[in-house]
Amino acid sequence: MTQTPITAARLRDVTLRDGLQLTGKLLSTDRKVALARQLFAAGVPELEIGSMARGDLVPPMANTLGVIEALTPQELERSWVWVATPRHIEKAAAAGAKNFQYCLSVSDAHNQANIGRTTDTSLAAMPDAVALTREAGGRIQLCLATSFTCPFDGQVDPDRVVQIANDPRAEGAADIVICDTLGQAHPGQVSSLISRVAAETPRREIVFHGHDTWGAGVTNSIAAVLAGAGVVDGALGGLGGCPFAPGASGNTATEDLLFAMRPDWLTPAAFAQIVRESEALLDDLGEPNRSKARQGARSKAPAFEWVLPASR
Template identity: 65%
Template sequence: MTAALRDVTLRDGLQLTGKPLPTATKVSLVRSLLELGVPEVEIGSMARPDLVPAVADTLDVIRALTPEELAKCWIWVATPRHVARAAEAGARNFQYCLSASDKHNQANIGRSTEDSLAALPAALEAAADVSGDVQLCIATAFTCPFEGEIAADRVLDIVLDPRADGTSEVVLCDTLGQAIPAQVRSLVGRTASVDDRPIVYHGHDTWGLGVANSLAALEAGATTVDGSLGGLGGCPFAPGAAGNTATEDLVFALRPEWLTPAKFKTLVRLGTEVLAGLGEPNRSRAADGAQASTTSFSWAS
């Protein structure tokens, strides 16, 4: 099973934290993750800083990174203006997000899903001006806190909407972490059967199935899965959403080619330091195992 990991600590991971992470610390973390071999990193969001203050310095983070580093980094956007502002700072990879659920789109972005789709061509044009890539990110692809279960056909309609032509990848988000592996396998498989864009699976571990759902997504055809250090994160506009699937748990399960026991231990240390600085609990079971083990197991700390 070939898979890429995107670490989303600095975007989704920070959305519910009570304490800010200094810009310099963010930049250092991006570089540490890339140096370890993590293929992609989501480094911030263009969301309103008064609503998500933890990502208010996203443009500063972008400006601090080199073009080579930014080639592996993604920015969350929801409007053409977001793309233009991030691009001006140096970003080249944009995750254009909308929700399958109208009510969540209103809560999260302040407009209907249809309005978000209508603005997508302009966002694609803004990205094309800097030779950038735009992912089509579909939040609440499985369940919504306001509307309940989301029909798969609703998600596929968005995937196949001609206004999304030109997006480079499709991101399917289990925003609340309520999906089970069979549902993930089905939606990813159906999406892959009707569209040839690579699929990213963004999962949460609210109900303890983050790793299982990620593995199911990869088995069904996804090429990338998202995770955050220590399982940090959640959506401030989705009541009941808890942390992301832990990056440490995902890499321990997947054993990508770049990962060695020494690099895994460094990753565990990075997660421990970040969460301690934020005063947040570490929810990674793999990190717990690595730090608690007293055996000669090579992955233990």
């Protein structure tokens, strides 16, 4: 596979799904829609806008259908919804969703905790999920949580990831998402696994979903791109974590990924807009902002074009 230049890799912001899963304060549908539009306006190419997880189990996701219904068809073309069953796709598609991230865990123990079934049971349902996606005229991703480590079983065998990626029941997936769910991977592991997925599994766009638990989120994301990933996930201010994965912490910060990777659309003005949106959101939620790039943007170094004016 041809290596993706760092500046050509796309960012998918996952604030509205993975970023909000563990927050104590809930966001209204209107606030979520406004944030999605602000991120699109700033230049962010793709968003994850919510999850079809049960609202009683993951309350911040309870209004996902309302978010889908409020977005335009053009906005929904650039938006992804987390799903775990064909029924999830039916409900989200009826609301207007087009793009679905069908998630299962490489580790059976985590799949049971997160979705309530074995990994094989999730895989067995994927052909129905693919068929429903085609009926909706959309795209579906095969999302593999716990691709590196499991909170219950420890290290995950890379061969198992490759085996699932090659499973014929996953045919029809346009992309594959390789997740460092706990943020415990290091760049060598990420590079090795992404390279294997690129070389040994069906040709699909590779997405890397990283967390910054051990401070390697940006480094791992860059390693993934250099190994063949075309998309990386991030959340504003490093928000996020899995409610069913003890030890998981925030996603890699969107601001940190953008500053490090400098996609072609990013300008200092667009970066400033994203920093301000991040600050406003995390203030609203009462959550700490973990982005190092945001700290830099508020530093006293006005000669550097990426630093925000002190009055703004």
